[in-house]
Every structure is written in C-alpha cells, then in structure tokens.
Amino acid sequence: MLLYRDSLFRLHHQTHGHPERPERLEAIDRMLQQAPYADRFHVGECRDATGDELARAHSRSYIHRVAATHGVPHTRFDSDTTANEHSYAAARRAAGSAIAAVDAILDGPDRRAFVLSRPPGHHAEAAHAAGFCFFNNAAIAAEHALARGLRRVCILDWDVHHGNGSMHSFYDRPDVLYASVHEYPHFPGTGRFGDIGHGAGEGYTISCPLPAGCADADYLHVLRNLVYPVAHEFNPDLVIVSAGYDAHRRDPLASMKLSTAAYEVFAVLDCELADSRAGGRLLYLLEGGYDTSALAEGVDASLRVLTGSTAAGTPGRDTVAEADTDDTAKVDTSVQDVARRLIELYKPYWPGLEAFS
Ligand SMILES: [Zn+2]
Structure with a gap:
C-alpha cells in the first residue's frame, strides 16, 4: 500500500490551543517510526492540486479567497477555522495528494493508500470553509476518480x-454514495434522519445519526446491518474513507465510546468492501x-489491517475480540431502534436491506 506524508501538512496552524494542530501528525509520525509493518508500505509522492481540480468541488471565488491567505499570518474564516501563512499551501497539497493517491490506485500496482494530511476536508463546502476544513479532499478525490472514467465512488x-x-457535494447525484455514521445532535448539525439525497441522488445519501455514548457494538450494528450492505449493493469502483478518529472514547471533542480496536474492525470491513466490489481500490x-x-x-489499528499485518493481540491495546461482536444484546436499545428505522427508510432504494429487517 501507499502512504502519503508531507512536512507542509505540519506548517498549517490555527489559533493557539486549537485542537486541530500539528501535534496530531507528529504523534502519528512517532507511531510510524516503531510500526512493525514499516516495510509493508511505499511512500507516495504528494503534489499540489491545480485550480481546475479544486474547482471540481469549490467555487472559483472561494478558491481565490483561500489563496489570498497565502503568506498572511492570520485569516479568520469562521469561529473555529483560521488560516496562517501556510494553510493554503497545505490545503492545496492535501487535496492534491488525495488526487495523486487516486491516480496511483487506478494505475497500480498498489491498490490501497492512506493520505495523512492536514487540514482535514469533510466540513468544507463548495463556497466556504468550516469546521477546521478548507478544501474537501474526499469530494475532490471522488470527482477526480469520476473524471478518470470510474462510474461509481463510495465515500x-x-x-x-x-x-x-461531502454530503452537499453529491446530494443530488447517483454516481457517489455518501454514507456517514455520526454523533447527533452535534457539530455541524447536519446529517439528520431522513437526509436521503434529492432528485437523481435520492437514496444515495446514507445518513446515520447516532446518540452520544455509542460504543463498538452500537457502531458495528449500524455498519453491518445498513451501511456496508448498501455500499456492497451500490457496487463502487473505488472506496474512499473519510477516516476520522474522534469517535474514540478518549477524544475531547465528542462523546462516543469507541475502542481503538473498533478501527481495526472498520478497516477489515472497508477492505472486504473494496476487495469484493472495487477491485481492491481503497x-x-x-x-x-x-x-x-x-x-x-x-491510525495504527487501520494500518495494521490495510498493510495486511497481524491484527489482534498487541499488549496495551484493546483486543479485536472486544470490538468485533455481533451480539445484539450489547447494542443500546435506542441504537437498535435507530437502525430499524434507518433500514425501513432505505429499503425502498436498496432491496438487499430486506434481509436485515
Ligand atoms: Zn470530526
């Protein structure tokens, strides 16, 4: 597999004490120095997105607004999103590296890639920054894959x-399935029950709002009974994962209770989807x-699976066995109820869900 890292991603700073900070990547770098699977990945070549590539997901006037921050020490976009003199360059390289990874995956031989970039992207809208994000890396990568001739991309x-x-980028389109499992109500306030897409895109937005406090079994219940069955039925040519690790039980910005091992199970499910439907492209x-x-x-848990290294049993970590459960009794009743309602909501669009109701 391919791993994309670049020192530019650490030069983007927001305000003092901001949670989306360079130390995030430094912690990942330290982990990678000791990773037993270091010989199992290649280093991908990061590059900058062009203006035309950014414009597939953003308005030209907004791209110019972000570009205008280049070299300027401090530009505030909203209450929690601020650019420094390097932010535009970092954001453009994050998007470009996602594109480079799509190209590498399509051209082979590597079929899996992980872009370890900052700033993140999934809150960025077509015409404004939001939630620490400037350019929507997932949307830009999906658009690039479609421009290269793929027919269906799953995010x-x-x-x-x-x-x-990401949802708004593809809300009325059937060529990109966007599926999100998220805490609700919570920032940014979107992703309600019933957000199913619009027009030709009806049924192609899967929005799974879960109550605060969900643990591994709750997530896996919704993922196994709704999200992955729909994703398999969608039959994508490429699987893009917006990999955020803030549903972890120790995360300070949210109230979910995932163990580290949950991310290993997610990666197994992502690989199964990509391998069985998308020629392994992940x-x-x-x-x-x-x-x-x-x-x-x-990230380590994800990479252990993506690189095909050994899974469970490393001392000090949760075990996969703890996370990987099909035991419905461990699923919170309110989550069981949400899952039932979601399956009913999406069944008209995805007949395969019949088996889960
Ligand atoms: Zn997040």
Missing part, C-alpha cells in the same frame, strides 16, 4: 462529525481525531 465517513460538505483520507495518542493508535 464512507466514520468521523464522529457529519461531513456536511483510499483512506485523514479527517479528525483530537486526542493525539488515541489518534495515533487508531
């Missing part, structure tokens, strides 16, 4: 926050995750 988003920008893009050690552990 799975298990960051704890709903990816409003792209992970880093989104959130604000407890730096939980973030590094989560």
Whole structure:
C-alpha cells in the first residue's frame, strides 16, 4: 500500500490551543517510526492540486479567497477555522495528494493508500470553509476518480462529525454514495434522519445519526446491518474513507465510546468492501481525531489491517475480540431502534436491506 506524508501538512496552524494542530501528525509520525509493518508500505509522492481540480468541488471565488491567505499570518474564516501563512499551501497539497493517491490506485500496482494530511476536508463546502476544513479532499478525490472514467465512488465517513460538505457535494447525484455514521445532535448539525439525497441522488445519501455514548457494538450494528450492505449493493469502483478518529472514547471533542480496536474492525470491513466490489481500490483520507495518542493508535489499528499485518493481540491495546461482536444484546436499545428505522427508510432504494429487517 501507499502512504502519503508531507512536512507542509505540519506548517498549517490555527489559533493557539486549537485542537486541530500539528501535534496530531507528529504523534502519528512517532507511531510510524516503531510500526512493525514499516516495510509493508511505499511512500507516495504528494503534489499540489491545480485550480481546475479544486474547482471540481469549490467555487472559483472561494478558491481565490483561500489563496489570498497565502503568506498572511492570520485569516479568520469562521469561529473555529483560521488560516496562517501556510494553510493554503497545505490545503492545496492535501487535496492534491488525495488526487495523486487516486491516480496511483487506478494505475497500480498498489491498490490501497492512506493520505495523512492536514487540514482535514469533510466540513468544507463548495463556497466556504468550516469546521477546521478548507478544501474537501474526499469530494475532490471522488470527482477526480469520476473524471478518470470510474462510474461509481463510495465515500464512507466514520468521523464522529457529519461531513456536511461531502454530503452537499453529491446530494443530488447517483454516481457517489455518501454514507456517514455520526454523533447527533452535534457539530455541524447536519446529517439528520431522513437526509436521503434529492432528485437523481435520492437514496444515495446514507445518513446515520447516532446518540452520544455509542460504543463498538452500537457502531458495528449500524455498519453491518445498513451501511456496508448498501455500499456492497451500490457496487463502487473505488472506496474512499473519510477516516476520522474522534469517535474514540478518549477524544475531547465528542462523546462516543469507541475502542481503538473498533478501527481495526472498520478497516477489515472497508477492505472486504473494496476487495469484493472495487477491485481492491481503497483510499483512506485523514479527517479528525483530537486526542493525539488515541489518534495515533487508531491510525495504527487501520494500518495494521490495510498493510495486511497481524491484527489482534498487541499488549496495551484493546483486543479485536472486544470490538468485533455481533451480539445484539450489547447494542443500546435506542441504537437498535435507530437502525430499524434507518433500514425501513432505505429499503425502498436498496432491496438487499430486506434481509436485515
Ligand atoms: Zn470530526
């Protein structure tokens, strides 16, 4: 597999004490130095997105607004999104590296890639920055894959926050399935029950709002009974994962209770989807995750699976067995109820869900 890292991603700073900070990548770097699977990945070549590539997901006037921050020490976009003199360059390289990873995956021989970039992307809208995000890396990567001739791209988003920008990018289109499991109500306030897409895109937005406090069994119940069955039925040519690690139980910005091992199980499910439907083509893009050690552990859990290394049993980590459960008794009754309602909601669009109701 391919791993994309660049020192530019650490030069983007927001305000003092901001949770989306360079230390996030430094923690991942430290983890990678000791990773037993270091010989199992190649280093991908990062590059900048062109203006035309950014314009597939953003308005020209907005791209110019972000570009105008280049070299300017401090530009505030909203209450929690601020650019420094390097932010535009970092954001453009994050988007470009996602595109480079799509190209590498399509051209082979590597079929899996993880872009470890900052700033993240899934809150960025077509014409404004939001939630620490400037350019929507997942949307730009999906558009690039379609421009290269793929017919269907699936974006799975298990960051704890709903990816409003990603959803809005494809809300009325059937060529990109956008599926999100997220805490609700919570920032950014989108991703309600019933957000199913519009027009030709009706049924192609899967929005799974879950109550605060969900643990591994709750997530896996919704993922196994709704999200992955729909994604398999969608039959994508490429799977893009908005990989945010802020649903971890130690994350300071949200109230979910995932163990580190949950990310290993998610990766197994992502690989199964990509391998069985998309010729193995699987792209992970880093989104959130604000407890730096939980973030590094989560990325490590993902990479153990993506590189085909050994899974469970490393001392000090949760075991996969703890996370990987089909035991409905462990699923909170309110989550069982949400899952039932979601399956009923999406069954008209995805007949395969009949088996799960
Ligand atoms: Zn997040």
